[in-house]
Amino acid sequence: MYGYQLRVTFEESTGGTWPLNIGQVYTTLSRLERDKLVCPLAESGTGQRPYEITDAGRAELALWFATPISHGDRPRDELAIKLALALTTPGVDVGAVVQTQRTATVRTMQEYTRLKHRTDRPADLSWRLVVDAMVFQAEAEVRWLDHCEVSLLRYGPPSVSEKTPVSEQEAGDEAEREAAR
Amino acid sequence: MTVLELRAVHRVHGAGQTAVHALRGVTLTVGAGELVAVMGPSGSGKSTLLSLAGGLDRPTEGDVVVDGTVLGGCSRRGLAALRRRRIGYVFQDLNLLSSLTAAENVALPLELDGMRVRRARRLAQEALCEVDLDGYGPRFPDEMSGGQQQRVAIARALVGQRRLVLADEPTGALDSQTGEAVLRLLRSKVDGGAAGVLVTHEARHAAWADRVVFLRDGLIVDTSGPLDQPEELLTTPGGAG
Structure with a gap:
């Protein structure tokens, strides 16, 4: 298989959810060749160079499939950080932050579901499962947001925001009182 | 065309200090060909909303208005x-009567309404065919399996002239694949011209709707409504992208 074919096959399998730059495909092929995981074959009549996986490449691939993805390797969760900061920053309506995110996430889920609804052909299974992965991840986020909301109701915001002025108006009032003293 | 309309609806259970305000002024319109999901935690008023919508x-x-009729004005x-x-x-x-067959369950509302049994059964058979239960x-x-029973329930919900389907956690007891098949069917029936309200606390189910309404207290x-052009998100091999 040569570079362009690899890109097309990858994108068909994943429904274009992870678009590949052709340059990136060739860079990766060169690295794989350097590491002896693939080997180049003779150029075709049209000037394309196909590659073949080596035994070492097959072993590496088997290892990749057999190894679970580590959560530690994923980027930090910006939403969790945002919620944590919202809780400790004066003047932020945490409930509104939660609801805004929930609406946006459900909207995204609606879009994915609408795409999924267009086809239930067996041939599209790999693509549908990729969309399902995104739907389930978004669902987990909504469930976590529900959990945050219930926790807020139960415990209320941390005391730091109770001690600190909660709006610019109040901050101004506080300053005036301070000046009057 | 509007099929269901709730106009500034309030529902208070009880009175005085123990009064419970289940709904505090809800306005909602659902048109033909539209599926609206209502999401909210327990006690947010979801089930009250559905009971009011269904009379x-x-x-x-x-006021609650169904197909142009104000329910409050009805005997x-x-x-x-x-x-x-x-x-x-x-x-x-508790969807189906266990002592009746699938066809009898679907024909029941028509027969109760005075339709001749033979005609009602014929319409019921057609409705069962439409939900892929030909011969059941x-x-x-x-x-029948849980998924098949829910398909019978959907056939019954939309048999004859019925154009409004109200669903309360319709996939609750089903596994994810069977549940999705039920939602896919509900979606198709609504796309065919019915109006639907789906009450759920599961975002994955609500995502099948055109609009998702969030209810709190x-x-x-x-x-939340979908984008007009969801194709922009992905390239679909199904032909959309």
């Missing part, structure tokens, strides 16, 4: 007739 309960204030008998003719329900359980008419509910706090 099973009356608002303390405000008990008139309301019962409207429910039989216009409104279908799909619940999590003579089976009793306990001879008896109030709509937010609404």
Whole structure:
């Protein structure tokens, strides 16, 4: 298989959810060749160079499939950080932050579901499962947001925001009182 | 065309200090070909909203309008007739009468409404075919899987002239694949011209709707609709991208 074919096959399998730059495909092929995981074959009549996986490449691939993805390797969760900061920053309506995110996430889920609804052909299974992965991840986020909301109701915001002025108006009032003293 | 309309609907259970405000002024319109999901935690007013929409309960204030008829202006008998003719329900359980066959369950609202048995059964068979249950008419509910029973319930909800389907956690007891098949079917029936309200606390199920309404403490706090061009998100091999 040569570079362009690899890109097309990858994108068909994943429904274009992870678009590949052709340059990136060739860079990766060169690295794989350097590491002896693939080997180049003779150029075709049209000037394309196909590659073949080596035994070492097959072993590496088997290892990749057999190894679970580590959560530690994923980027930090910006939403969790945002919620944590919202809780400790004066003047932020945490409930509104939660609801805004929930609406946006459900909207995204609606879009994915609408795409999924267009086809239930067996041939599209790999693509549908990729969309399902995104739907389930978004669902987990909504469930976590529900959990945050219930926790807020139960415990209320941390005391730091109770001690600190909660709006610019109040901050101004506080300053005036301070000046009057 | 608007099929269901809730106009500034309030529902208060009890009175005085122990009064519970289940709904505090909810306004909602659902058109033909539209599926609206109502999401909210327990006690947010979801089930009250569905009962009012289906004429099973009356608002303390405000109006519920189905197919142009204000339910508050109907007699008990008139309301019962409207429910039989216009409104279908799909619940999590207790959907079907166990002593009746699938075809008899689907034909029941038509027969109760005075339709001749033979005609009602024919319409029921057609409705069962539409939900891919051709040949299942003579089976009793306990001879069918949970998913098949829910398909019968959807056939019954939309048999005859009924154009409004109200669903309360219709996939509750089903596994994810079977549940998705039920939602896919509900979606198709709505795309065919019915109006639907789906009450759920699961975002994955609500995502099948055109609009998602978020209910908190008896109030709509937010609404989510899909983008006009979801193709922009992905390239679909199904031909959209």
